Amino acid sequence: MSELMEFLSMGGYAFFVWSSYGLTTIILLAVVFWSSRQLKQSRTQAFRRALQHRNKQ
Amino acid sequence: MYRFAERLAPWLAILCVLTLAAGLYLGLVVAPADYEQGDSYRIIYIHVPAAWMSMFVYMVMATSSAVFLIWRLKIADIVAVASAPIGAAFTAVALLTGSFWGKPMWGTWWIWDARLTSELLLLFLYLGYLALRGALESPQSASKAAAILAIVGVVNIPIIHFSVEWWNTLHQPASITKFDKPSMHISMLRPLLLMVLAFQLLYFHNLMVRVRALILQRENRASWVAELAEKNHV
Numbered sequence: 001m002s003e004l005m006e007f008l009s010m011g012g013y014a015f016f017v018w019s020s021y022g023l024t025t026i027i028l029l030a031v032v033f034w035s036s037r038q039l040k041q042s043r044t045q046a047f048r049r050a051l052q053h054r055n056k057q
Numbered sequence: 058m059y060r061f062a063e064r065l066a067p068w069l070a071i072l073c074v075l076t077l078a079a080g081l082y083l084g085l086v087v088a089p090a091d092y093e094q095g096d097s098y099r100i101i102y103i104h105v106p107a108a109w110m111s112m113f114v115y116m117v118m119a120t121s122s123a124v125f126l127i128w129r130l131k132i133a134d135i136v137a138v139a140s141a142p143i144g145a146a147f148t149a150v151a152l153l154t155g156s157f158w159g160k161p162m163w164g165t166w167w168i169w170d171a172r173l174t175s176e177l178l179l180l181f182l183y184l185g186y187l188a189l190r191g192a193l194e195s196p197q198s199a200s201k202a203a204a205i206l207a208i209v210g211v212v213n214i215p216i217i218h219f220s221v222e223w224w225n226t227l228h229q230p231a232s233i234t235k236f237d238k239p240s241m242h243i244s245m246l247r248p249l250l251l252m253v254l255a256f257q258l259l260y261f262h263n264l265m266v267r268v269r270a271l272i273l274q275r276e277n278r279a280s281w282v283a284e285l286a287e288k289n290h291v
Contacts, residue, residue: 007086011096016161020100020154024107027153028259031146035263039270046273047286053278 058132059272059281062265069265073258076251084248091245100158102248106256108151111179112214114144114260118186119211122204131275132268134200137207138190139267143260145183152176163227171220172228175213182210 010017084102091098118140125133155173156166167173186203193199221230241249276282 010099011090013095013097013161016097016157017099020103020157023153023157024103024150027146027150031143031263032259034142035266035270039266039273042270042273046277046282047289049277050279050282051286054280054283 059269062269062272066262066265069258069262073255073262076255076258080248080251080255082248083244084252088245088248089242094162097158097161100154101245102252104151104154104158105249106253107147107154108176109253110256110260111144111148111151111176112217113257114140114147115179115182115207115210115214118144119207122207125200126204126208134204135268135271135275136264137204138200139264139271140260141183141186143263143267145180145187147256147260148176148180148183152180159227168227170227171224172217175217175220178213179210179217182206182213186210 008014008018080102085099088099090096118137121133121136121140124130125137152173155176159168160166186206189206190199190203193202221228273282
C-alpha cells in the first residue's frame with residue numbers, strides 16, 4: 001500500500017506528472033474516438049448512397 | 058487502398074497497445090528518478106514522443122501535399138487531410154506537457170522563447186490548414202490552397218528543431234542525438250524509444266481509420282462500395 005502511495009506521489013511532483021499524463025490520455029483518446037465515429041458515419045452514408053446509385057442505373 | 062487500410066489497422070492497434078503498456082511500465086515504474094529533476098522528468102516519456110510526432114506528422118502532411126500538387130494523386134491529398142487533426146493533437150500534447158514540466162523546473166508555465174513559440178506556430182499551421190479546407194467552397198481549390206500552405210509551413214520545422222541551439226533559452230538541448238553517444242542511461246532511454254514507437258503506431262492506426270472514412274466519403278457512388286455494402290448486409 002505504501003509503495004503504491006509512493007508511486008502515486010511521484011516524489012512530490014504528482015500534480016504535474018499526473019496532469020500531463022491525464023491530459024495526454026484525454027486528447028489522444030478524443031482523436032481516436034472522433035476518427036472511428038467518422039468512419040462509422042461515412043460507412044453508413046456511403047453504403048446507402050452507393051446502393052441507391054446502383055439501383056437507379 | 059481501402060482494403061489495405063482495413064487489414065492493417067487491427068495489427069497496428071495491437072502493437073500500439075503493447076508498446077504503450079511496456080513503455081509506460083518501464084518509464085513510470087522501472088526507470089529510476091533523475092538526479093537533478095526527481096520524478097518530474099517522467100513527463101519526458103510523453104512530451105518528447107509527442108513533440109517528435111508533431112514534426113513527423115507535419116513532414117508527412119507536407120510531403121503528401123507536394124506529391125498531390127505534382128502528380129495529382131488523390132490518395133496523397135487524402136493522407137494529408139487525414140494527418141492534420143492527428144498532428145494538431147500531438148502538437149497540443151507537446152505544448153501542454155511542456156507547460157506542466159516547465160512549471161516545476163523553470164518556475165513558469167510559458168515563456169516566449171524560440172522553441173515554444175515555433176511549436177505554437179506549428180499548432181496554428183495545423184489549425185490554419187484545416188480551417189482553409191473548411192473555408193473554401195470547391196474541394197479542388199481547397200485541396201490546392203491547403204497543400205500550398207502545408208508546403209510553405211515546412212520552413213518552421215528546422216526552426217523548431219534547431220531553436221535550442223540557435224538561441225539561448227530555458228529549454229534544455231536535445232536529449233538524444235543520433236551521432237553522439239546518447240546522454241541518457243539505457244534504463245531511461247528504452248522506455249522513451251518504446252513510447253516513440255507507440256505514438257508512431259497510434260498515428261498510423263489513426264491514419265488508416267481516417268483515410269478509410271475519407272475514401273468512402275469521396276467514392277460514395279463507386280460500384281465497389283455498393284458491393285461492400287451488400288457483403289455487409291446494409
